[in-house]
């Protein structure tokens with residue numbers, strides 16, 4: 001699942017290839033980019049930084065231009081050395097950046113845009129992003145403030161998905177953080193104390209940071225996708241139900257999550 005750790009992991013692999021380098025070629029084969037001429041606009045410019053914030057990835061180029069990407073549910077990044085097999089069809093590549101014999105590829109969009117730094121600063125979605133759950137200097141007070149500004153009747157599980165409250169947690173980490181801390185994802189956030197809310201992010205942070213280094217997100221799946229099976233902690237059957245406006249599937253154990 002493309003959550004914050006997936007994006008940081010991609011940034012960690014892209015950075016050594018592109019940071020401080022001028023790409024040899026930038027191709028945007030998807031028809032949507034037909035007349036945009038990214039190759040011409042970015043020609044000769046070095047990549048100044050490869051950054052991730054929550055689920056967003058930014059390739060900052062010299063001269064105030066930034067490629068902004070968000071994978072939503074469908075997209076994927078790949079970094080391929082010579083002879084390495086791509087994990088998706090080349091027809092699904094929206095952008096291919098080449099540097100010596102390595103290719104950095106974004107597959108299946110769906111948010112891929114070339115913006116100026118000024119636009120990045122004034123983009124509402126980006127300006128509203130909450131503190132990045134993976135950042136070393138995560139601002140807990142800001143997280144709590146944003147959580148308390150949100151609808152107090154919203155279930156805590158769903159509130160954790162709001163990128164304005166905390167950036168980077170997706171459905172998998174929401175489910176596992178609630179299970180790991182034994183907090184019922186259906187409790188209204190008003191009924192979750194500050195200490196409990198902090199316990200959720202403090203549980204998620206080191207695990208997501210490790211996953212961002214290793215790319216081994218799957219090893220943290222304990223109850224996600226396991227409905228109908230016994231809870232590994234108390235053997236009660238794990239439940240699944242769609243939550244709140246977006247109806248995102250929530251897995252939880254009614255026996256040991258309170």
Ligand SMILES: [Zn+2]
Nearest residue numbers: 231234253256
């Ligand atoms: Zn249980």
